[in-house]
Amino acid sequence: KKSKVIGPMQCHGPGCTVLNRPNSKYCSNECGQRLATNRIFQVLPQRIQEWAATPSIAEAMNRQQLDTIRKQQREVRSILQELDKRHTELDAILDRAKSASIAEAEVEVEEEGEMSMYCITCGHEIHARTAIKHMEKCFNKYESQASFGSIYKTRIDGNNMFCDFYNPANHTYCKRLRVLCPEHCKDPKVSNTEWMKIDELIEQERQIRQRMSDRAGVLALMLHSTYNHEIMDQVTNSQSILDQTEIEEDSQPGTDHNSL
Numbered sequence: 121k122k123s124k125v126i127g128p129m130q131c132h133g134p135g136c137t138v139l140n141r142p143n144s145k146y147c148s149n150e151c152g153q154r155l156a157t158n159r160i161f162q163v164l165p166q167r168i169q170e171w172a173a174t175p176s177i178a179e180a181m182n183r184q185q186l187d188t189i190r191k192q193q194r195e196v197r198s199i200l201q202e203l204d205k206r207h208t209e210l211d212a213i214l215d216r217a218k219s220a221s222i223a224e225a226e227v228e229v230e231e232e233g234e235m236s237m238y239c240i241t242c243g244h245e246i247h248a249r250t251a252i253k254h255m256e257k258c259f260n261k262y263e264s265q266a267s268f269g270s271i272y273k274t275r276i277d278g279n280n281m282f283c284d285f286y287n288p289a290n291h292t293y294c295k296r297l298r299v300l301c302p303e304h305c306k307d308p309k310v311s312n313t314e315w316m317k318i319d320e321l322i323e324q325e326r327q328i329r330q331r332m333s334d335r336a337g338v339l340a341l342m343l344h345s346t347y348n349h350e351i352m353d354q355v356t357n358s359q360s361i362l363d364q365t366e367i368e369e370d371s372q373p374g375t376d377h378n379s380l
């Protein structure tokens with residue numbers, strides 16, 4: 121398809137009377153840019169008014185997503201601040217330990233091969249080399265045989281010191297101390313990737329903000345326009361009523377007050 125040939129004519133630039141360039145409506149790039157700028161100033165206010173008058177579902181969804189992301193950011197920052205606090209406390213303890221002095225005392229120690237002791241759980245005499253392994257196995261054995269359950273739940277005002285984990289198999293509540301129960305009250309562990317979550321949330325917030333900015337940008341408003349019939353009918357009716365009122369006021373006979 122052949123392109124349309126533009127013949128000689130007056131430049132279309134605002135207020136320009138110069139002849140156009142070959143195959144162009146303008147005599148220069150400046151005239152074309154001035155005309156485009158004038159069109160933006162003429163069309164953009166109406167598009168902004170349409171954008172403000174018509175609610176955007178995508179905009180509302182993005183705002184909800186931003187609220188959710190900001191809430192998650194606050195939670196992650198709170199966790200990181202708590203970790204920093206614990207890290208500082210641990211560093212202080214290590215510094216005190218490094219500067220502490222240990223009193224040396226002369227202790228006569230027998231040969232390891234001849235040492236023996238008694239197990240604190242079963243009371244049997246055991247060899248020193250296998251003492252730790254024996255005591256651990258012995259404790260686990262007696263621990264598994266012992267029962268720490270009760271059919272009654274602890275009812276204490278304030279903080280409960282017992283675990284009170286309900287076991288539906290035997291319908292009992294665990295009566296170990298909460299801080300010592302290795303089965304139900306383990307210390308919560310913080311994931312090693314917590315510091316990565318804050319970066320991901322910040323990136324998600326940036327992307328949502330970018331979409332919101334692009335949606336209400338000059339280029340988007342100029343290229344995309346939705347004709348809202350209800351709003352335009354209201355504007356047309358209001359303008360018609362206003363014009364009719366002005367016509368009626370102009371048609372009323374005026375009264376001349378001549379001074380005597």
